Amino acid sequence: MPRRVSRQDLIAPMFWYPASALLLAAALALGGRAVAQEVTADAVARGAYLFTAADCASCHTDTKNAGAPLGGGRALKTAFGTFFTPNISPDRQHGIGTWSDGQFIKAFRKGVSPDGRDYYPAFPYTSFTGMTDRDLLDLKAYLFSQPPVPTANKPHDLNFPYSIRWALMPWKILYFREGPFMGDPSRPMEWNRGAYLVKAIGHCGECHSPRNSLGAIEKTRRLAGVWNGPDGQSAPNITQHPDALGKWSTGDIEGLLKDGITPDGDFVGSGMADVVANTAKLDDADRHAIAVFLKALPAKDPTPKPAAAAR
Numbered sequence: 496m497p498r499r500v501s502r503q504d505l506i507a508p509m510f511w512y513p514a515s516a517l518l519l520a521a522a523l524a525l526g527g528r529a530v531a532q533e534v535t536a537d538a539v540a541r542g543a544y545l546f547t548a549a550d551c552a553s554c555h556t557d558t559k560n561a562g563a564p565l566g567g568g569r570a571l572k573t574a575f576g577t578f579f580t581p582n583i584s585p586d587r588q589h590g591i592g593t594w595s596d597g598q599f600i601k602a603f604r605k606g607v608s609p610d611g612r613d614y615y616p617a618f619p620y621t622s623f624t625g626m627t628d629r630d631l632l633d634l635k636a637y638l639f640s641q642p643p644v645p646t647a648n649k650p651h652d653l654n655f656p657y658s659i660r661w662a663l664m665p666w667k668i669l670y671f672r673e674g675p676f677m678g679d680p681s682r683p684m685e686w687n688r689g690a691y692l693v694k695a696i697g698h699c700g701e702c703h704s705p706r707n708s709l710g711a712i713e714k715t716r717r718l719a720g721v722w723n724g725p726d727g728q729s730a731p732n733i734t735q736h737p738d739a740l741g742k743w744s745t746g747d748i749e750g751l752l753k754d755g756i757t758p759d760g761d762f763v764g765s766g767m768a769d770v771v772a773n774t775a776k777l778d779d780a781d782r783h784a785i786a787v788f789l790k791a792l793p794a795k796d797p798t799p800k801p802a803a804a805a806r
């Protein structure tokens with residue numbers, strides 16, 4: 496059995512990674528094989544935690560049609576057409592079972608497939624690019640510990656001209672900034688952990704920000720809310736504006752992430768219900784870190800309702 500992931504393992508990996516790599520090297524030199532196996536089980540457990548925090552299942556499992564876990568095929572409706580998520584199980588033919596560590600890291604860090612295709616940002620690698628190499632490899636260890644699913648991928652059904660994949664190259668040059676996430680040493684550890692969880696792993700901005708006509712997040716309005724966003728959902732402003740989270744305490748935010756209830760007593764629905772199902776499983780310290788980061792955000796006015804959606 497993998498041992499339970501301790502809080503220490505998860506706090507601000509970007510700070511302690513070099514130190515742990517040294518320790519690992521020393522442990523391997525001293526202890527040999529048994530130690531290496533222990534580390535692998537540990538990687539799977541850490542990967543499982545990251546898989547939950549990143550909400551991978553809600554896109555890569557077609558729950559609506561009773562699809563197998565990691566089998567893909569979930570339809571994702573966007574302004575550009577419908578995406579069908581790929582199979583990310585370790586199946587060697589239909590999934591990612593033949594991928595090397597380097598190919599896996601490249602897919603998330605650069606948004607490029609093993610055969611050199613650019614990914615659509617419907618795969619939130621625009622956020623996951625911030626994940627550390629170590630977290631990505633742990634995630635891979637977890638995926639590869641799961642049963643292979645022999646389901647073939649469905650092609651996306653996109654409107655012209657978005658159906659042309661190479662058009663993504665100029666898009667990436669304009670809008671994509673490669674990670675990994677760099678912490679801010681002048682801020683407390685908690686804030687840094689929260690920033691990493693919100694920006695990179697939890698990809699909160701992918702749903703809570705408006706996009707321009709080319710599908711890129713409007714930087715100045717990041718987290719200020721969106722009308723009719725991905726999957727037709729409207730996600731509210733989660734900056735510190737008084738009509739947004741300005742009046743919420745850190746505890747209110749932690750409560751929402753744990754039980755899905757707002758301070759007014761409403762349950763959050765739609766895509767946020769899936770997110771909460773996952774944030775509920777995080778350590779208290781991580782929910783607290785997310786809340787600390789959100790409470791430190793500057794206030795932004797809510798995104799104005801577009802005329803078409805104003806009916």
Ligand code: HEC
Pocket residue numbers: 545546549550551552554555571578579580581582583590591602608613614615616617618619623634
């Ligand atoms: C918002 C939905 C969404 C989320 C969340 C998401 N993905 Fe994906 N993912 C996609 C889509 C859509 C694609 C296909 C992109 C393309 O075809 O260009 C994709 C592609 C991939 C690929 C490339 C597969 C291949 O065959 O080339 C991998 C690997 C992957 N995702 C793993 C993950 C993991 C692991 C997570 C969680 C850390 C995750 N995804 C979270 C939507 C999502």
Ligand code: HEC
Pocket residue numbers: 692693697698699700701702703728729730731732733739740748751757762763764765766767770774785
């Ligand atoms: C898949 C899209 C999606 C993702 C990812 C997402 N959210 Fe949400 N969020 C929503 C939607 C949609 C709502 C509105 C739900 C409703 O009104 O029932 C919402 C509501 C909320 C609310 C309640 C705000 C209010 O004023 O009632 C908070 C707080 C929140 N999200 C925080 C987060 C945080 C923090 C993350 C990242 C860990 C996150 N969300 C990730 C879609 C998302």
